[in-house]
Amino acid sequence: MCVPQEDTHRLLCKPNLQPLLDTRSTDTHTHTHMPRALQTNPPLPSEVNRLPQGSPAQRGRPRDAPRDTAGVETLPMADKSFIEKPEPFPQKEEALEWGYEEGVEWGLIFPDANGEYQSPINLNSREAKYDPSLLEVRLSPNYVVCRDCEVINDGHSIQIILKSKSVLVGGPLPRGHEFELHDVQFHWGRENQRGSEHTVNFKAFPMELHLIHWNSTLYSSIDEAVGKKHGIAIIALFVQIGKEHLGLKAVTEILQDIQYKGKSKTIPCFNPNSLLPDPLLRDYWVYEGSLTIPPCSESVTWILFRYPLTVSQLQIEEFRRLRTHVKGAELLEGCDGMLGDNFRPTQPLSDRVIRAAFQ
Secondary structure, three states: OOOOOOOOOOOOOOOOOOOOOOOEEEEOOOOOOOOHHHOOOOOOOHHHHEOOOOOOOOOOOOOOOOEOOOOOEOOOOOOHHHHHOOOOOOOOOOOOOOOOOOOEOHHHOOHHHHOOOOOOOEEOOOOOEEOHHHHOOOOEEEOOOEEEEEEEEOOOOEEEEOOOOOEEEOOOOOOOOOEEEEEEEEEEOOOOOOOOOOEEOOEOOOEEEEEEEEEOOOOOOHHHHOOOOOOEEEEEEEEEEOOOOHHHHHHHOOHHHHOOOOEEEEEEEEOHHHHOOOOOOOOEEEEEEEOOOOOOOEEEEEEEEOOOEEEOHHHHHHHHOOEOOOOOOOOOOOOOOEOOOOOOOOOOOOOOOOEEOOO
């Protein structure tokens, strides 16, 4: 699977926010730990999810889609062969293939990607509204050290699957509800000028981490929670380049062993508390959005921390050596198979309000 060499929507300046063992390796091409609602293999025939390059609806609907003189968005003409000879739509139980290539239209096969309240967004800090109610019950991640965590290259990202029960409560979440931490996912750029999915005042970070939680008070599994009211909560952490991050060292040290899609490796332990940059957990923004990967289901509460984590240049380069394909796969012409720029373009804010837990 190929990613674009450049994404003109996201070639942005560096952010100006202030700072805010023994392992066992496996090789599997089916990601049994991925929630069924988010599984993405086997691949769908390529005609089903491609539009001509430059489609304004690529990976959702980028903010600068062309419009006619009446202000109505216009789409390029569809491929005539696609209209006359459509591929059969896969059954619901089949997983669907998707990617970050130019011209890929997620909304054709994932209808939720066409929703009004999609993620990620650009966060305009001046327009965020201070909400003191966010501090009435402190945001409390009750995380525990995870033993034997599985780290997976799924061809789209790196996932850390957490087997120990860690929960998130308080802050913007419904009172009395526990949100269980399921996994950690990474999004990064091929260069330091881009990589994060969300932007702050139109500035991107080299990387963004997502701590994905599901409401274990209302639902029995993450599959059941996806797309449901109060179903999913995601903590987003921006990452800047600087000192080595010791908490991620156990992960970055084994990435060379899971270079190809479908590879996984178990690390002895991982402490998700090491990913929280603000000990008081007070400086964050909140908004309602969606998953940033297919199926792009909405009803997601996003919690974005103001202050970024720091990783070294050597650590982020380990991510940039990863591959989007299985070992030995034949690549399409013009595709180098490198995993990077795995971020979705920012989506319109619409009538949503961004709340801040700080002034």
